[in-house]
Amino acid sequence: MLQTLPKTLSSTGPWSPLQSRLQGAVIAPEDPQYDQARRAWNLSVEQRPAVIVVPKGSADVVKAVRFARGESLGVAVQATGHGNVRPANGCLLILTADMQGVTIDAVAQTARVEAGVKWGVVLEKAQAAGLAPLLGSSPDVGAVGYTLGGGMGWLARKYGLSADSVNYFEVVTADGQLLRASQTENSDLFWGLRGGGGSLGIVTGMEIKLYPVTTVYGGNLFYPIEQAREVIAHYREWLPTVPDELTSSFALMNFPPIPDVPGFLRGRSFVIVRGCYSGPVAQGEALLDYWRTWRTPLIDDFKTMPFSQVALISNDPVEPMAALTSTAWLRELSDEAIEIMVNSSNPALGSPLAFLEVRHAGGAITQPQASAYSNREGVLNMQMVGAIFSPEGQTALTTFYAQVKQALQPYLTGKVYMNFLEGEESRAQVKHGFSAEAYQHLTQLKAKYDPENVFGYAFNITPAR
Numbered sequence: 001m002l003q004t005l006p007k008t009l010s011s012t013g014p015w016s017p018l019q020s021r022l023q024g025a026v027i028a029p030e031d032p033q034y035d036q037a038r039r040a041w042n043l044s045v046e047q048r049p050a051v052i053v054v055p056k057g058s059a060d061v062v063k064a065v066r067f068a069r070g071e072s073l074g075v076a077v078q079a080t081g082h083g084n085v086r087p088a089n090g091c092l093l094i095l096t097a098d099m100q101g102v103t104i105d106a107v108a109q110t111a112r113v114e115a116g117v118k119w120g121v122v123l124e125k126a127q128a129a130g131l132a133p134l135l136g137s138s139p140d141v142g143a144v145g146y147t148l149g150g151g152m153g154w155l156a157r158k159y160g161l162s163a164d165s166v167n168y169f170e171v172v173t174a175d176g177q178l179l180r181a182s183q184t185e186n187s188d189l190f191w192g193l194r195g196g197g198g199s200l201g202i203v204t205g206m207e208i209k210l211y212p213v214t215t216v217y218g219g220n221l222f223y224p225i226e227q228a229r230e231v232i233a234h235y236r237e238w239l240p241t242v243p244d245e246l247t248s249s250f251a252l253m254n255f256p257p258i259p260d261v262p263g264f265l266r267g268r269s270f271v272i273v274r275g276c277y278s279g280p281v282a283q284g285e286a287l288l289d290y291w292r293t294w295r296t297p298l299i300d301d302f303k304t305m306p307f308s309q310v311a312l313i314s315n316d317p318v319e320p321m322a323a324l325t326s327t328a329w330l331r332e333l334s335d336e337a338i339e340i341m342v343n344s345s346n347p348a349l350g351s352p353l354a355f356l357e358v359r360h361a362g363g364a365i366t367q368p369q370a371s372a373y374s375n376r377e378g379v380l381n382m383q384m385v386g387a388i389f390s391p392e393g394q395t396a397l398t399t400f401y402a403q404v405k406q407a408l409q410p411y412l413t414g415k416v417y418m419n420f421l422e423g424e425e426s427r428a429q430v431k432h433g434f435s436a437e438a439y440q441h442l443t444q445l446k447a448k449y450d451p452e453n454v455f456g457y458a459f460n461i462t463p464a465r
């Protein structure tokens with residue numbers, strides 16, 4: 001574990017001046033921990049930083065950034081490695097693994113969360129106080145990285161994005177200053193950090209709002225894949241009738257033929273309707289009548305559940321894996337768009353997808369906010385995920401995503417959700433992650449806060465000239 005690394009790893013050699021300034025560890029390429037430390041959760045990410053710093057707190061982050069500037073090194077940040085945009089090659093990589101503080105204020109209904117904390121920890125502590133954070137489908141994702149990109153989870157239609165619920169960020173800027181950014185302090189920086197990713201600074205901590213959600217009605221309805229077209233068309237008719245307390249999705253899921261997958265799912269495909277209702281459970285149950293009286297699903301695990309178990313709805317993989325994600329905002333679920341998605345997900349037609357999911361956004365997300373996140377009108381977010389088994393497989397997957405999106409072109413808004421893009425596609429598509437005005441404003445903020453693009457491993461925002 002990185003947390004147990006000795007402080008003196010690189011106390012001799014070229015990095016000793018850096019190590020002597022820090023409380024946390026410095027890991028150099030010749031250190032035995034280097035290979036483990038440079039690893040990302042997404043195993044397709046291959047990165048070789050010049051040096052890795054594991055700060056103990058914001059003072060270490062300040063010193064590391066100042067050191068990097070002195071050595072003309074770029075600075076990358078990694079909490080978990082779930083969302084790599086540009087591999088941290090030849091730069092100073094800050095691993096936030098040792099910044100694990102979480103403090104809940106049950107009266108104010110807030111949490112202060114440090115940079116390395118995963119959502120699962122915030123969820124557990126907040127639930128103990130009868131409160132819920134706006135985490136996403138996986139509790140294994142970093143709270144800060146997720147929030148910087150927007151953050152759309154199972155309570156999004158009721159309470160909005162995670163970025164909308166930040167009271168303040170503590171952030172180290174490229175000139176090595178520790179600032180607080182909120183509605184009233186450095187408000188331009190606050191605007192940019194709410195959805196603009198980590199390109200303006202390194203967030204060392206944030207205070208977020210929590211909500212009084214302890215019990216939800218949630219789960220999955222599995223239907224035979226042969227019924228996918230009818231299920232999605234039925235889903236399309238459902239959406240205009242559902243309240244904001246319900247956040248839902250449908251997924252075309254291809255379970256791999258591996259022993260880890262339960263026998264009745266192994267190697268099989270399904271169309272799945274998923275959801276989380278955060279109002280009174282009796283109302284949630286009544287909402288599901290729409291489906292239960294229509295056709296009996298193969299599996300129906302919608303039930304009353306503690307919100308602490310919300311991760312069971314998506315059951316995202318926890319173990320590190322090599323995967324690639326792509327995304328697009330859909331304008332509508334036309335019959336032709338449904339046909340394209342169903343065929344694109346069909347392994348018998350050569351689909352490489354593990355799943356294709358369309359999430360229902362809208363609701364509270366559409367409320368105007370002073371934030372860089374600006375594709376608020378998008379209501380249907382499509383995400384495609386495929387596993388990577390070889391570099392050729394990665395190239396083929398990239399081409400496949402482009403083909404699917406080309407076929408869906410008439411039904412896409414042309415915008416993307418940055419949290420669901422990685423690597424090259426994230427860098428290429430960044431302008432479409434924002435409204436034109438918001439992107440332009442981000443480039444101006446970049447010119448003000450990071451004109452030399454020291455944080456060029458985050459969302460690819462070019463400083464305005």
Ligand SMILES: Cc1cc2nc3c(=O)[nH]c(=O)nc-3n(C[C@H](O)[C@H](O)[C@H](O)COP(=O)(O)OP(=O)(O)OC[C@H]3O[C@@H](n4cnc5c(N)ncnc54)[C@H](O)[C@@H]3O)c2cc1C
Pocket residue numbers: 077078079080081082083084085096115135136137138140141142143144145146147148149150151152153197198199201202203204316317419420457458459
């Ligand atoms: C299994 C899975 C499930 C997901 N579910 C959802 C979901 O439901 N909703 C959703 O919106 N997204 C979801 N995501 C996307 C996720 O929010 C992004 O990948 C996010 O960037 C992950 O953040 P991280 O810190 O865990 O990852 P990392 O790869 O460690 O960080 C990603 C990027 O965030 C930035 N960053 C991280 N920490 C800091 C910091 N302290 N300061 C400045 N910048 C920082 C850096 O630019 C870094 O490159 C999911 C991803 C996966 C793989």
